[in-house]
Amino acid sequence: MVGTAHPTKAPIVTSEERKKLLQDLLVKKDSGGLKTKDRLAIPPQEMPEQDATARCRNVGEVALGYTEEQARLEAMRCLQCRNAPCVEGCPVRIRIRDFTGAIAEGDYRQALAIIKENSLLPAVCGRVCPQEVQCQEKCTVGLSLKDVSKAVSIGRLERFVADWRDERVPPSRVAGILPASRGQDALDTKEQGRNALSPSHLPTFSPSSTPTVAPPTGMKVAIIGSGPGGIVAAADTRRAGHEVTVFEAFHKPGGVMVYGIPEFRLPKAIVQQEIETLRKMGVKIVTNFIVGRTRTIEQLMKEDGFDAVYIGVGAGLPSFMNIEGESLVGVYSANEYLTRANLMKAYQFGSGADTPIARSKRVAVVGGGNVAMDSARTAVRLGAEKVYLIYRRTEKEMPARVEEVHHAKQEGVDFHLLQNPKRILGDASGSVVALECLRYELGEPDASGRRRPVAIPGSEFQIDVDTVIIAIGNQANPLIRQTTPGLGFNKWGNLIVDENCKTSMEGVYAGGDIVLGAATVILAMGQGRIAAAAMNEYLAKKRECRKS
Amino acid sequence: MSHKIVSKRQVGEDVFWAQVEAPLIAKARKPGQFIILSIDGDGSERIPLTIAGVNPGSGTIELIWQRVGKTTAALADLKEGDEIANIAGPLGTPTHIERFGTVVCVGGGIGNAPLLPIATALKQAGNRVISILGARDRSRLILEDRFAEVSDELIVCTDDGSYRRKALVTEPLKEVCQRSPKPDHAFVIGPTLMMKFCCEVTRPFGVPTQVSLNTIMVDGTGMCGGCRVEVDGAPKFVCVDGPEFDGHKVNFDLMIKRMNAYKKQEQQAYEEYKQHRCKIGL
Incomplete structure (x- = not known):
């Protein structure tokens, strides 16, 4: 078993010192206010997290969340800039300055209310948004300290208030010191080992307040896909009083948040909570329903009486590299690997789950995005002895969040940069035995503005592996396109929509990856919200017409 | 639900x-x-x-x-x-169903199940349907009666000869291909190896062969x-x-490895x- 290392990262200051610092700052604030100098002097608050060795043996969440005084200290680092550049960096324009201000005041209810004006899923976004290239990139504190990693940790603060609402930090414990008890919880998680299903450091979620719903309008809305965009579109159209049905192809709702993003990064209990809220609002959720196969969009609208449709089906067709050996046993798309591990709980194979997954010893993951990091870190947790991450550019160009890269390294993932597979080698049984790679160097910038990786001729070398996971992105799933003749698609197979997320078909709206290509949870959510507003407007007009 | x-x-x-x-x-x-x-x-x-x-x-x-x-x-x-x-x-x-002319439907073991609706649809589309059903032994043969209803000709065989003709389905399939005129299209569903060998039988005759894969x-x-x-x-x-593909183009060997x-x-x-x-x- 693992050593006795403390499950949380060694804090820069002890919690007693933090408490004292907070007291001092509060006193100072009351007697004349905090100056920029005082705020910049507050040390950036580190996120408590499970010890790197321990967490490789469980699926419990890695980042454990701020304590109350950490949150307030971090929020006090915010300079309350008049122009609030952070808001410009947020895809859904959350009033960040105002919610950090509320946290600094200790008014978490208000902070959450401010976030909820623009974002329905703060507990999710606080965990998975790439803040360092969004709000935090624009933060004046980070710019002043000439280090974006020292910007105000907006995402962690968002998570704090979202979890607080869920009694993650119960009021009775607010005044006390959390890390000790939380540390114990994390140890328990560790003891449960790899089969820990629900990490015990997570609270039992209390029922959150269910948003109010307007009186019935008699209009029916179909939401295709129960990912982040679908959830938001469903909630917003339901609030307007429409009868809303969410159709999900899998047996479990949540989309990429359930099949893709691992438990250790986004506990499934949080997603379930959001789905429950939808149900309580009266949204009907139909699983195992594949729009295009079970029913087409045309049938939903013409025969089943749906007045408007939102398409949020995600990307959903994994890209492969088209190199030799990609059909060998042991080669996975990241989608398959993560779906087996997350949705189907293959980490519990033989003790509650029937879905198998490769029992890998040496794994190569190809790609440099969040999905590649998730795959590599999942492989670590499934017991691989060696996990390589192969990426053809340098770390600077990696699209993954800095935090994920950092965590992957902590967990022992071996980064092979400026390398790319040439072919996959197999044995007589058709199983992977090695990956042949080429070394690369960076040339001129390409269309994306990143320097183009150029292969170095003759630089081939082999890595012995038994599993290869291809995490180089997705294409648009053609099912909707093939079964809905009236819809306009671009040459990549993505749906064409206007600024209101309206497609070329009347009453049909779309958002998320099927429109944007590979995007993020927050962008999908943003589009779900835009589409819902447009749908509500469209349905109001339609209803007027129907009346007259 | x-x-x-x-x-x-x-x-x-x-x-x-x-x-x-x-x-x-x-x-x-x-x-x-x-x-x-x-x-x-x-x-x-x-x-x-x-x-x-x-x-x-x-x-x-x-x-x-x-x-x-x-x-x-x-x-x-x-x-x-x-x-x-x-x-x-x-x-x-x-399945792409059309009036091909004469079609041969070959089912092996449990493959008879998905083959039945295809044979039925082919018959309804006006094809002359020859069905060849095979099983390891009598106890594993299924849907013979229902194939009899939709087939113009029905050939049944078992590997061990415990029922009807003792043969693998490839034997009668070859005989049907040797007829003049040869069948216009073949549909083969069954164990992967059986589909592979059936495709090898029809290939030299140039009979387009559709297989249905269950990976x-x-x-x-x-x-x-x-x-x-x-x-x-x-x-x-x-x-x-898929699940149906041109059987003459499928890499069955790799498929078998992946299925294991x-x-x-x-x-x-x-x-x-x-x-x-x-x-x-x-």
Whole structure:
């Protein structure tokens, strides 16, 4: 078993010192206010997290969340800039300055209310948004300290208030010191080992307040896909009083948040909570329903009486590299690997789950995005002895969040940069035995503005592996396109929509990856919200017409 | 929404038939399509099964499966009135049905189940249907009567000669191909090796041969790519590009290897299930 290392990262200051610092700052604030100098002097608050060795043996969440005084200290680092550049960096324009201000005041209810004006899923976004290239990139504190990693940790603060609402930090414990008890919880998680299903450091979620719903309008809305965009579109159209049905192809709702993003990064209990809220609002959720196969969009609208449709089906067709050996046993798309591990709980194979997954010893993951990091870190947790991450550019160009890269390294993932597979080698049984790679160097910038990786001729070398996971992105799933003749698609197979997320078909709206290509949870959510507003407007007009 | 088993019976050695409530699938399904089911909620494995028939009136679908592992065994242990938690479908691209002229439909073992709706549709489209059905032995032969109804000619054989002609299906298939005129199209569904050898029989005669593949799948909608096979040297997804392909272009050897990817784990799960079954006295 693992050593006795403390499950949380060694804090820069002890919690007693933090408490004292907070007291001092509060006193100072009351007697004349905090100056920029005082705020910049507050040390950036580190996120408590499970010890790197321990967490490789469980699926419990890695980042454990701020304590109350950490949150307030971090929020006090915010300079309350008049122009609030952070808001410009947020895809859904959350009033960040105002919610950090509320946290600094200790008014978490208000902070959450401010976030909820623009974002329905703060507990999710606080965990998975790439803040360092969004709000935090624009933060004046980070710019002043000439280090974006020292910007105000907006995402962690968002998570704090979202979890607080869920009694993650119960009021009775607010005044006390959390890390000790939380540390114990994390140890328990560790003891449960790899089969820990629900990490015990997570609270039992209390029922959150269910948003109010307007009186019935008699209009029916179909939401295709129960990912982040679908959830938001469903909630917003339901609030307007429409009868809303969410159709999900899998047996479990949540989309990429359930099949893709691992438990250790986004506990499934949080997603379930959001789905429950939808149900309580009266949204009907139909699983195992594949729009295009079970029913087409045309049938939903013409025969089943749906007045408007939102398409949020995600990307959903994994890209492969088209190199030799990609059909060998042991080669996975990241989608398959993560779906087996997350949705189907293959980490519990033989003790509650029937879905198998490769029992890998040496794994190569190809790609440099969040999905590649998730795959590599999942492989670590499934017991691989060696996990390589192969990426053809340098770390600077990696699209993954800095935090994920950092965590992957902590967990022992071996980064092979400026390398790319040439072919996959197999044995007589058709199983992977090695990956042949080429070394690369960076040339001129390409269309994306990143320097183009150029292969170095003759630089081939082999890595012995038994599993290869291809995490180089997705294409648009053609099912909707093939079964809905009236819809306009671009040459990549993505749906064409206007600024209101309206497609070329009347009453049909779309958002998320099927429109944007590979995007993020927050962008999908943003589009779900835009589409819902447009749908509500469209349905109001339609209803007027129907009346007259 | 769960799916009630309306009726169920054993139709051969390790082969089971059930009629299951699934009104939307019964309505939408076309020949050649399949479903994915999982028996319980969390933890249950998703497996693809072919649809042997549908009754849109009563809103039921017919499933036929062979007991080969944990999930198919657990399914066989369900009783009439029991429910299956999840059935998704219909999945896959439907069979291209047209009036080819004379068609030969070759079924092996459990492959007769998905072949039946295709043979029926081919007959309805005005084709002359020659059906060749094979099984390891008499106890494993299924759907002979129903094929008799839709076939202009029916050839039945068993590997061990326990019923009708003692032969592998490749023998009568070759004879049919040697006739003049030769068949215009062949449809072959059965174990992977059987499909491979049937394709080798029809290839020299230039008889276009459609096969239906039943690879390992997770989602069945093109999302995971676990079902991919090499067709004409390029990767194809059985769940969305198939399940039917030009058999002369399928890399069957690689497909067989991929289908064995989880053999050890599958055996382990099946053994554990059998032991558990003994304990609870089923």
